[in-house]
Amino acid sequence: MHAYLIVLEITPLQIGAKYDMLPLHCTLAHWFWVDASPEVLAERLAESLVNVEPIVLEARGEQIFTGKTKHGTVSVTVNDIVLTPQLRKLHGKICDILDGMDARYSEPQYMRDGYHPHVTHQKNEQLEPGETHLSTTLYLIDAYAPEYGNSRTVRAAISLRL
Secondary structure (H helix, E strand, O other): OEEEEEEEEOOOOOOOOEEOOOOOEEEEEEEEEEOOOHHHHHHHHHHHOOOOOOEEEEEEEEEEEEEEEOOEEEEEEEEEEOOOHHHHHHHHHHHHHHHHOOOEEOOHHHOHHHOOOEEEOEOOEOOOOOOEEEEOEEEEEEEOOHHHOOOEEEEEEEEOOO
16 A cells, blocks of 8 residues: 645645655645555546646635644644645545545545645745745655655656646
């Protein structure tokens, strides 16, 4: 099984690049496992998302989440993102694809009705409340063992049509 994460771009990523911490992004599907290779999963996503338009991400206030690292739990500052009908629909399409591939989710409570879009602050980068960003690319990320903080590798970029 492969471990994956699907995110919407805020800071552009490069295919093949490895990151200890991803730059600014909005998670569409938290870590999950499927048997499919990155190429097969990327192809399924691209086929299913062919008519999805870019998504406007609007930042709201800050919250503190509890994150897991290889050193234990940490406080993580995030900006909530407005859950627009378009963002909800895109998340639902991703869930349908993953459910059809028998995905096993690391945090199933954050899928479907539990989806809570947000952008995690990264070093000196963050979105300000009220700031908007037009996200035109979805990225497929993998890691050998994400629960232990392994580096993340960008496996595919899927353009959302303008």
